[in-house]
Structures are given as C-alpha cells and as structure tokens.
Amino acid sequence: xxxxxxxxxxxxxxxxxxxxxxxxxxxxxxxxxxxxxxxxxxxxxxxxxxxxxxxxxxxxxxxxxxxxxxxxxxxxxxxxxxxxxxxxxxxxxxxxxxxxxxxxxxxxxxxxxxxxxxxxxxxxxxxxxxxxxxxxxxxxxxxxxxxxxxxxxxxxxxxxxxxxxxxxxxxxxxxxxxxxxxxxxxxxxxxxxxxxxxxxxxxxxxxxxxxxxxxxxxxxxxxxxxxxxxxxxxxxxxxxxxxxxxxxxxxxxxxxxxxxxxxxxx
Amino acid sequence: xxxxxxxxxxxxxxxxxxxxxxxxxxxxxxxxxxxxxxxxxxxxxxxxxxxxxxxxxxxxxxxxxxxxxxxxxxxxxxxxxxxxxxxxxxxxxxxxxxxxxxxxxxxxxxxxxxxxxxxxxxxxxxxxxxxxxxxxxxxxxxxxxxxxxxxxxxxxxxxxxxxxxxxxxxxxxxxxxxxxxxxxxxxxxxxxxxxxxxxxxxxxxxxxxxxxxxxxxxxxxxxxxxxxxxxxxxxxxxxxxxxxxxxxxxxxxxxxxxxxxxxxxxxxxxxxxxxxxxxxxxxxxxxxxxxxxxxxxxxxx
Numbered sequence: 001x002x003x004x005x006x007x008x009x010x011x012x013x014x015x016x017x018x019x020x021x022x023x024x025x026x027x028x029x030x031x032x033x034x035x036x037x038x039x040x041x042x043x044x045x046x047x048x049x050x051x052x053x054x055x056x057x058x059x060x061x062x063x064x065x066x067x068x069x070x071x072x073x074x075x076x077x078x079x080x081x082x083x084x085x086x087x088x089x090x091x092x093x094x095x096x097x098x099x100x101x102x103x104x105x106x107x108x109x110x111x112x113x114x115x116x117x118x119x120x121x122x123x124x125x126x127x128x129x130x131x132x133x134x135x136x137x138x139x140x141x142x143x144x145x146x147x148x149x150x151x152x153x154x155x156x157x158x159x160x161x162x163x164x165x166x167x168x169x170x171x172x173x174x175x176x177x178x179x180x181x182x183x184x185x186x187x188x189x190x191x192x193x194x195x196x197x198x199x200x201x202x203x204x205x206x207x208x209x210x211x212x213x214x215x216x217x218x219x220x221x222x223x224x225x226x227x228x229x230x231x232x233x234x235x236x237x238x239x240x241x242x243x244x245x246x247x248x249x250x251x252x253x254x255x256x257x258x259x260x261x262x263x264x265x266x
Numbered sequence: 267x268x269x270x271x272x273x274x275x276x277x278x279x280x281x282x283x284x285x286x287x288x289x290x291x292x293x294x295x296x297x298x299x300x301x302x303x304x305x306x307x308x309x310x311x312x313x314x315x316x317x318x319x320x321x322x323x324x325x326x327x328x329x330x331x332x333x334x335x336x337x338x339x340x341x342x343x344x345x346x347x348x349x350x351x352x353x354x355x356x357x358x359x360x361x362x363x364x365x366x367x368x369x370x371x372x373x374x375x376x377x378x379x380x381x382x383x384x385x386x387x388x389x390x391x392x393x394x395x396x397x398x399x400x401x402x403x404x405x406x407x408x409x410x411x412x413x414x415x416x417x418x419x420x421x422x423x424x425x426x427x428x429x430x431x432x433x434x435x436x437x438x439x440x441x442x443x444x445x446x447x448x449x450x451x452x453x454x455x456x457x458x459x460x461x462x463x464x465x466x467x468x469x470x471x472x473x474x475x476x477x478x479x480x481x482x483x484x485x486x487x488x489x490x491x492x493x494x495x496x497x498x499x500x501x502x503x504x505x506x507x508x509x510x511x512x513x514x515x516x517x518x519x520x521x522x523x524x525x526x527x528x529x530x531x532x533x534x535x536x537x538x539x540x541x542x543x544x545x546x547x548x549x550x551x552x553x554x555x556x557x558x559x560x561x562x563x564x565x566x567x
Contacts, residue, residue, distance in 0.1 A: 006410035013407030017393065017400070024395040024437065087391035091453075094355050095408035096380035257359045260312050263352065 010097040014105025015112075018075075022113070033117060036067055037124050043188060044125060053132070057219045060125050062187040065214050068118040068145065069152050069207050073178060075110035076103070076156025081163040081171040090262050099253065100246055103160075107153050133218065140217025143224050147234040148210030154241020155181075155206070161252040167261055181205050186212070206237050300369030302461055302493035303331035303354060308363035310349055310517075323349040325517040326363075331495065336487050338508030339497040340546060346517040347497035348387075351465045354495065355385045367461055381409070384459035388466040390446035394439040398424070398449045401438060402456055409457040416456060423452040426485065428478050444475030451479060455486065462486065464496045468503060476503075483507055501542035515550040 022029055040063035047056030079102075083089040092102070125131065159177055163170030184191070184198050185207035191199055202208045213230040216222035224231065256262050310324040324346050331337045341347045352358045354365060356376050364371065370378045392401045399420065406416030421431050427448040438446055447467060454462060464483070468476040480503060486492050487507075498504050504511050505525040512522040521528060529540040538544035 009410055010408050013404050016407070017396070017404045020396050020400045020404075021393060086393050087389060088393060090352075090355075090357050090387070091385075091391060091405070092408070094357060094380060094383075094385060095405075096377050096410075097408055098377075254359065257357060260349075260352075260358060262357050 007098060007101040010095070010101045011105035011108065014102065015109045018106070018109040018113075033120060036117065037121055040064060040067065040121055040125060041128060044129060048129065054219060056129060057131065058215060059188055060129065060131065061215050061218055062211060064118055064121050064125065065145070065148075065211055066182065066185075066187045066207065067121060068114045069148060069210065070178060070182070071114035071117055072110050072149060072152045073156045073159070073181070074174070075113065076106055076153060077159035077174045077178075078163070078171065079103070079106045079160050081174070084163060084167070093253070093262055099249055103153075103157055103246065103249070107156075110153075110156075111149060135221040136219070137217040137221045137223055140222060140224050140227065141214045144210050144213040144217070144227075144230065144234070147231065147238065148206050150238030151206035151234055151241050154238060154245045157245030158241065158248055160245075161248055164249070164252045164256050165261065181207055184208070203233075206234055209234050299333060300366065301330050302333045302335065302368060303329060303337075303495065304364075304366040305329040305354075306364045308350075308353060308365060309361050310346075310353060310358060311361055323517050324353065327514075327517070327519050328363075329512060329519070329522075331493060333493050334487070334491065335510065336483070336494040336496055336508045338504040338511040339495065339514055340499075340501070340504050340511055341497070341514035342499075342550065345514045345550075347514055348465050349517075350514070351385065351387075351463050351495065351497060354461075355383060355463055356380060382459060383461045383463060384454040384457050385463040386447075386450050386454045386465065386467045388469050390443070390450040392438050392446065392449070395437050397436055398429075398434045398438055398441070398452075401449065402453055405453045406456050411457065419456055420452055423455055424448065427452065427482055442475075444471045444478075447471060447475065448479065451482065458490075460492055462492050462494045464494060466497055466499060469499060476500075480507060501546060505542050513546065513549045521545070521549040 040060070043063050044056060044059045047053075047059045050056075080089065083092055126133070159174050161170075162173045166173065180201075184194065184202040185205040186194075186202065187207065191202045191208055194202065209230040213222075213224075213227045216227055216230075217224075306328050308324055308327045309322065311320040311322050313320050327346075327350065329337075339347050339350060349358065353360060354367065354372070356372055356379055360373065366372070367379045368382055370382070372379050393404075396404075399417065402420045403413050403416050406420075407413060420434070424434065425431070429445060429448055433441070433445075438449065441449070451464075451467060454464075467483075468479050471479065483494060483496070484507065487494060496504070496508060508525065510522065510524050511528060512519045513528075514520070521531075523531065525542065528545040529542065532538040532544045532548045533540040536544075536548050538548055
C-alpha cells in the first residue's frame with residue numbers, strides 16, 4: 001500500500017508539473033486553442049458550403065475527435081522530447097520511480113488537457129453551425145473516446161521511445177507518424193476512398209475505428225451494441241499496445257543508458 | 267584498505283608517474299557498515315561513430331569511499347569525471363566491473379540505489395519557466411515526499427544558501443546562474459540523500475556564490491549523515507573540502523590520497539613544490555585549463 005501511495009504521489013508530480021507549465025505558457029495555450037478551433041471551423045465550412053448536413057457532421061466529428069486523439073498521442077509521445085529540450089531528462093530518469101508511474105502521470109494530464117480542448121471545440125462548433133444532435137447517441141461517442149484513448153496511449157508510449165533512442169530525429173519521427181495516422185484513419189473522409197494498400201494500413205490505426213463509431217453514434221444514433229465490429233479491434237489494441245509500449249520503453253531506456261543518450265539535450 | 271589503484275595501474279604505462287598510496291592517513295579500520303561507494307574495475311566505452319574506434323571513457327577504475335567522507339575527483343575536461351558520476355547515478359550502465367552504493371548493487375538494486383542518492387550537475391537543469399518552488403515540489407514528489415513538508419524544507423535549505431522565500435515564486439529563468447545552482451543544490455538535498463554526487467557544482471559561479479556553495483557543502487558534511495562525491499576543476503576547492511582526492515586522467519585513476527598526502531608525494535618523489543597544482547601537473551602531464559575533446563555517441567546511429 002505504501003509503495004502504491006508513493007508511486008501515485010509520483011504520478012501526480014507529472015500531472016502537477018504539466019499543469020504548472022500550461023499555466024506559465026498560457027499565451028501559447030490560448031494561441032493553440034484558437035488555431036485548433038479555427039482549423040476545425042475552416043474544415044467544417046466545406047460541408048456548410050455544400051449545404052450537406054451529413055458532410056458537415058462528418059467533418060466536425062473528424063476535426064474534433066482527431067484533435068483529441070492527436071493531443072493525447074503527442075503529449076505522451078513527446079514526454080521524453082520535452083524533457084530533452086528542458087534538460088531535465090536525467091533527473092527524471094534518476095528518480096526512484098517506475099516507468100509506468102511516469103507514463104501514468106503523463107497520460108492523466110494528456111487526457112484531462114485533451115478533454116478540455118475537445119469540450120471547448122465541441123461547444124464552439126455546435127454554436128457556430130447550430131448542429132442538430134437530437135438523434136445523436138452521446139453514450140456511443142463517450143465509450144469510443146475512452147476505448148480509443150487506451151490504444152492511443154499505447155501507441156504514444158511506443159512512440160515516446162523514438163526521442164529516447166534518436167536524440168534529435170526522434171521528435172521528427174514522432175511528428176511523421178502522427179501525420180501518417182491522420183492520413184490513413186479517415187479523419188475527414190471515408191477510408192474506402194484510399195488506395196488499397198492504405199486501406200490495409202488503416203486497419204492498424206485505432207483512430208479509424210474511433211472515428212467510424214463516433215460518426216455512427218452522433219450522426220445516425222447507432223448504439224455501442226451495434227458497433228461491435230469497431231469495439232473489438234480497439235479492445236485488442238488497448239490490451240496489446242499498452243503493455244508492449246511499457247516493455248519496449250524499458251528496453252529503450254536500457255539502450256539509452258548503455259549508449260549515453262540520456263545525457264544529451266535536443 | 268584498498269586504494270583506487272589497481273595492480274595494472276601500478277605498472278607505469280606512460281611517461282607520467284603513477285601514485286602508490288601508502289600514506290598512514292588513508293588506512294582506515296575494517297568497516298562495520300557497507301562502504302558508501304565501492305567500485306571495482308569499472309570500465310565504460312562509447313561508440314562515437316561507425317568507422318571510429320570506441321572511446322574508453324572510464325578505464326578499470328576501482329574506488330572505495332567511506333561513509334561521511336567528501337571524496338574529490340579531479341580531472342581536466344574529458345577525463346571521465348562526469349561519466350563516473352553518471353555511472354554512480356544509474357544514468358549509464360557499466361560495460362565491465364561492479365559498483366555498490368551502501369551495499370546495493372547499482373544494476374541489480376537500481377531502485378534502492380536511486381532512493382539513496384541525488385546529484386547536482388554543472389548545468390542547473392530545471393523547467394526554467396517554473397518557479398523554484400514548483401521545480402522543487404515536483405522533484406520532492408518524485409521521491410515520495412509530501413509537498414507541504416518539501417516546501418518547508420526547501421525554504422530552510424535555500425535560506426541557508428542565502429535565498430529568501432520571497433524569491434521562490436518567480437520563474438527560475440529570472441534568477442542568476444549562481445542562484446539557479448543553489449536551487450539545484452537544494453533540490454538534491456531536499457530528498458535527504460545519503461550519497462550526494464556533486465558534478466562540478468561551483469563551475470562558472472561568481473566568487474561569492476562559489477563560497478556560499480562551498481560553505482554549504484562543509485555544513486552538509488558536518489551536520490548530515492551524507493557522503494559526498496565531488497568532481498571539480500578547482501584545486502583549492504578540492505584541497506579545502508575533500509578528505510581524499512582521486513586524480514582522473516584519460517578515464518584512469520592515476521593518483522589517490524589525501525590532499526596533504528598527494529602534495530607530500532610530489533614533493534618527496536618528484537621534487538615538485540607541495541601544491542595541488544604540482545600534484546595535478548605531475549600525474550596528468552597537463553594543466554587544468556587544457557581541454558580534451560568530450561566524446562559523444564554519434565547522433566542517431
């Protein structure tokens with residue numbers, strides 16, 4: 001029990017630290033939020049211009065939920081990169097904490113931050129477009145956000161290895177991976193329009209299933225029970241990606257300690 | 267008592283003399299408790315490029331450090347001081363050899379070792395946008411400390427280092443380098459480590475800040491159950507603070523004794539004036555100002 005308390009206290013250290021950093025960088029946070037909202041509005045206006053409510057909702061869902069998933073992904077994936085920039089990486093890795101404690105703290109903050117962003121975007125877009133969500137099944141949207149979060153956390157942890165192993169290029173690789181996920185997951189279009197090889201890749205992106213299910217729920221009012229074909233891939237990814245991510249992170253940490261890569265700043 | 271000189275090192279391998287340590291000051295009684303640090307034949311190499319030979323950063327180093335001792339490691343830039351500190355801090359893995367911290371093997375009992383140690387590096391690495399309080403409470407939580415207690419302790423430690431409470435809520439980036447280093451020392455001491463690894467803590471500080479930090483280190487030695495390993499460029503600092511000093515050159519310990527013992531040795535055996543500068547020059551063949559290129563692993567191999 002004492003060990004668990006200590007580890008949870010350490011997890012909270014990451015939450016509190018990131019919250020404090022967000023406060024100190026509040027100007028950038030506002031700018032980032034405005035940029036995200038403006039980007040989502042610009043994309044959704046394409047649907048408005050076509051006078052097509054279904055297209056409008058498809059784009060709105062894509063913009064909002066991709067924003068959430070990408071925040072979650074990048075906050076976790078860049079955990080190591082940020083500390084490299086600040087020069088604090090060695091101190092964090094020297095602290096007597098388990099790596100899951102570290103990742104749990106980063107994840108809790110990322111989820112909280114991502115949800116706050118998403119709520120603001122949802123409210124602004126709903127008011128701007130006067131969205132009709134009378135038919136929407138909000139439970140479906142919520143369930144798939146939670147399910148998708150787990151698998152994105154797993155991918156984020158696996159991707160966080162890159163800045164640990166590759167001092168400068170790691171952060172760039174993270175960004176490239178995020179862009180590929182955006183391309184193949186059908187964020188603003190159906191994956192069916194992609195070339196076959198990209199459709200094959202889309203099967204491995206949790207965002208594909210999250211966006212498909214959330215659209216079904218919000219546009220057609222489909223319940224979770226009718227979307228089991230989207231549930232099980234997300235469950236499998238969550239169960240596989242998180243432990244594999246933590247294991248791989250441990251291996252990468254060992255490699256970094258062997259080759260002296262914790263020392264260098266990006 | 268074993269010295270830091272391995273049998274191989276007693277054989278002179280180059281033109282420079284190698285010390286044999288026989289001075290009475292270093293003979294200590296058989297310890298009842300584990301040594302603070304026990305390193306045996308430790309080596310560490312880095313690959314600096316695909317087509318280049320690995321660089322030997324630490325070469326067969328053996329050290330024994332007693333509890334409550336301030337142990338100095340002197341060496342020019344690139345001699346391996348920081349690598350040795352990183353090995354003791356669990357930030358690097360050993361290629362060969364064994365290190366125990368208070369009886370805990372650093373590879374097998376890594377978590378136990380981490381709870382006993384803390385480190386101050388030459389650069390005060392912080393989240394510079396955050397205040398000293400925010401940085402210190404973050405660090406304290408990582409070590410399982412209660413935030414309220416950490417706050418009280420931080421105020422107490424920083425007051426001893428000459429920083430008042432009212433300065434602790436502003437971003438660290440607004441503080442001078444000397445003040446940031448004092449906050450770094452407070453961060454290390456906040457977690458009550460029994461082994462404090464100080465890696466050039468006074469390098470680049472103004473004379474006043476340097477004196478404050480040195481006085482504080484003496485205070486920690488006198489009033490806390492802490493063992494201190496101090497790497498430094500400053501010969502006077504080493505002489506003033508350290509009970510024993512090891513001189514590191516090209517990753518090898520080439521001499522180890524008390525400051526008085528080392529000075530007496532160069533005077534008696536090499537006819538040099540009994541100063542720490544002579545000691546350093548005699549055993550390394552260069553002055554502290556000589557820079558050796560720091561070896562880094564190749565970027566993103």
